[in-house]
Amino acid sequence: MEIYRTAEEIEKEVRKRKSIITNVDFYSAPLLYELGIPTDLFTPLFAMSRVAGWTAHVLEQYKNNRLIRPRARYVGQIDRTFTPLQHRSEKRF
Numbered sequence: 001m002e003i004y005r006t007a008e009e010i011e012k013e014v015r016k017r018k019s020i021i022t023n024v025d026f027y028s029a030p031l032l033y034e035l036g037i038p039t040d041l042f043t044p045l046f047a048m049s050r051v052a053g054w055t056a057h058v059l060e061q062y063k064n065n066r067l068i069r070p071r072a073r074y075v076g077q078i079d080r081t082f083t084p085l086q087h088r089s090e091k092r093f
């Protein structure tokens with residue numbers, strides 16, 4: 001239960017500093033940890049919980065023959081070049 005309390009404190013601090021509100025996925029890790037689920041299974045379990053929704057999107061796309069496009073408009077740099085991982089520097093963002 002200590003990990004849950006720690007997660008609550010982290011949530012409060014992040015909300016205060018960055019105005020970011022957590023979603024259910026934030027609390028899934030402490031829950032899985034408390035249940036004794038190995039940490040290397042957290043990502044597969046997350047993905048498994050999304051498969052039904054992802055499948056529904058695929059079926060909608062097949063039915064309508066139309067890609068689902070976000071309404072947001074990209075405002076980043078145009079005409080960027082791709083650099084393979086092995087050729088990138090160690091610099092992090």
